[in-house]
Amino acid sequence: MGALRESADAIGARDVAEDSLRLYRTMLLIRHFEESVRRLAAAGETPGLVHLCSGQEATNVGVVLALGEGDYIASHHRGHGHCIAKGTPIDLLLAEILGKAPGICGGRSGSMHVVDLPRGNLGTNGIVGGGIPLAAGAALAARARGTGEVAVCFFGDGALNQGLLHECMNMAAIWSLPVIFVCENNGYGEFTAMEDVTAGPSINARGEVFGIPSITVDGMNVRAVRAATLDAAARARAGQGPSFLVCNTWRYGGHHAGDKQDYKDDEETKRWRALDPLITFAQTLVAERRASSDELAQMEAEVAAQVKVAVAFARAAPQPALETLEAHVHG
Numbered sequence: 001m002g003a004l005r006e007s008a009d010a011i012g013a014r015d016v017a018e019d020s021l022r023l024y025r026t027m028l029l030i031r032h033f034e035e036s037v038r039r040l041a042a043a044g045e046t047p048g049l050v051h052l053c054s055g056q057e058a059t060n061v062g063v064v065l066a067l068g069e070g071d072y073i074a075s076h077h078r079g080h081g082h083c084i085a086k087g088t089p090i091d092l093l094l095a096e097i098l099g100k101a102p103g104i105c106g107g108r109s110g111s112m113h114v115v116d117l118p119r120g121n122l123g124t125n126g127i128v129g130g131g132i133p134l135a136a137g138a139a140l141a142a143r144a145r146g147t148g149e150v151a152v153c154f155f156g157d158g159a160l161n162q163g164l165l166h167e168c169m170n171m172a173a174i175w176s177l178p179v180i181f182v183c184e185n186n187g188y189g190e191f192t193a194m195e196d197v198t199a200g201p202s203i204n205a206r207g208e209v210f211g212i213p214s215i216t217v218d219g220m221n222v223r224a225v226r227a228a229t230l231d232a233a234a235r236a237r238a239g240q241g242p243s244f245l246v247c248n249t250w251r252y253g254g255h256h257a258g259d260k261q262d263y264k265d266d267e268e269t270k271r272w273r274a275l276d277p278l279i280t281f282a283q284t285l286v287a288e289r290r291a292s293s294d295e296l297a298q299m300e301a302e303v304a305a306q307v308k309v310a311v312a313f314a315r316a317a318p319q320p321a322l323e324t325l326e327a328h329v330h331g
Contacts, residue, residue, distance in 0.1 A: 020290050021299075023065060023222050027057040027278055028300055030081040032307040033090055037080065037097060040311070047099045050111045053081040055252035058277035059184050061085050062225025063152060063245075066233060072120045072138040072151040074131030077112045078184075078251070079124035082154060087119045091310040100317035107320045108328065120149075129159035132181070136168040139179035139236075150178045150236045152229075157185040160198055160206060169242070173210040178236035180229065181207065181244045184219065186251045207244030219247030220275040250275070 034052045041050050053060060060081030064073060075082040083093055088104055096103030097111045104116055112126035122134045135153030142149040159165055160183065172179050183203065200206075207214035213235070218224045225247055232243035250272035285291045291299075 020223075020285060020288075023061055023226070024278075024281055024285060024291075024296070025299055025303065026061045026065065026085055027222065027281070028303045029090065029306070030054075030057045030060060030084050031278060032300075032303050033084060033094070033310075034080060036307050036311050037094070040098070045315070046097055046111070048110055050097065051078040053078045053251065055272070055276070056184055056186060056219070056249045057081055058222040058281075059154075059182070059219045059225055059247040059249050062222040063154070063180075063182055063229045063247075066226045066229035067150065067152065070120060070147075071149050071233075072122055072135060072142075074122040074135040074138070074151070074153045075114075075124040076128075076131055076155055076159070076184075077124060077126050078156070079114065079154070080111070083114055083116060083121060083124065086116065086121050088114070088116045088121065090307065091313040094310050094314040095317045098314045098317070099319070100314055101320045102313075102317045106324070106328075122151075129155050129162040129164055131155065132159070132162075132165055132168050135179050136172055136177060139172065139177040139242075140175065142178055143175070148178075148237055150180065150233045152180045152182055154182050154184055157183060157187065157198065157203070159183075160203060166206070169207060169210045169212060169244070172242040173212050176239060176241035178239075179242045180232045180236065181212070181242060182229075183244070183246045185246055185248050203246045204244065207242075212242050212244050214244035214246070216246045216248065219249030220272075220277045220280070222277055222281055 031054055034054045037046065037050055038052055040046050056078070064082060064085035067073070069087075073082055073086055080093065084090060092102060092104040093114065096105055096107060096109055096114055099107045099110060101107050103109070104114060109115065112124050115121065115123040122131065122138060125131045132153045132155055135151040138149070139151040142151065155165070165181075169181065171177070185203065204214040204216060213232075215228060217228045228245050232245060235241070235243060252273070282296050285296065286293055
């Protein structure tokens with residue numbers, strides 16, 4: 001097995017209290033990071049558009065923290081949370097989003113093309129569904145090496161109608177690839193409700209038609225997402241092929257940071273807000289006596305301070321030097 005990969009058994013056997021607090025802290029870190037990016041975007045400090053994942057933290061964390069260090073992920077344009085959960089340092093990620101030289105990709109990728117190969121992150125992606133074939137390819141390579149890694153591709157409901165999803169699902173099923181297809185279904189592809197553009201009564205049927213085990217998961221419940229991912233990863237490592245997880249969730253912001261979301265129904269938004277994964281999981285942790293309200297508040301203060309330091313670092317960081325303009329450019 002790959003030296004970096006932690007087994008599914010080891011992941012599942014961690015102390016429940018410790019693991020629960022790790023899940024919560026990572027969700028907090030993503031939320032505070034994204035809110036800081038939102039403020040920077042409003043101040044005109046982020047080159048181009050940024051797409052935020054606030055509200056979707058449970059899917060980000062529940063999936064990624066069920067994986068081992070050597071496993072792979074391929075993301076989409078709303079991918080900061082995936083990067084953070086996979087271990088990308090937030091100061092280097094934020095510097096990248098601001099286009100600064102110390103960024104994880106030298107300030108060249110911006111928000112939508114962040115790659116962190118040492119941590120198994122094949123990249124965020126500005127192409128709808130663009131990460132799907134990357135994960136399938138990584139899974140094929142892992143199978144050929146016999147090293148036991150699993151690959152996960154994240155995509156939104158907008159990618160459900162992309163031909164490459166169906167092509168990759170077909171190949172993954174035929175070749176029993178160790179890949180997990182994760183649809184973060186937040187109900188909208190850009191500004192359009194999913195039901196206006198997606199035919200058929202069942203999203204799961206897109207996987208089932210290829211014989212891929214396909215389940216719907218409460219994407220606002222981090223434990224439910226993690227449990228489903230652990231099961232899918234165990235199947236993949238055992239040579240039983242791909243799985244398809246449909247995680248129903250909600251994005252609190254618009255398609256991009258400047259989107260006013262006039263197309264959303266206020267009552268629907270209120271219903272989803274009541275399911276906020278941070279609030280509901282905090283209540284669960286207190287009810288289970290895994291942490292007190294004061295301890296969780298202290299944790300949030302520490303996370304907020306950590307993000308504040310990252311913001312200061314990214315703002316003060318230099319722009320890429322002019323003489324590096326042609327670096328990494330292939331003719």
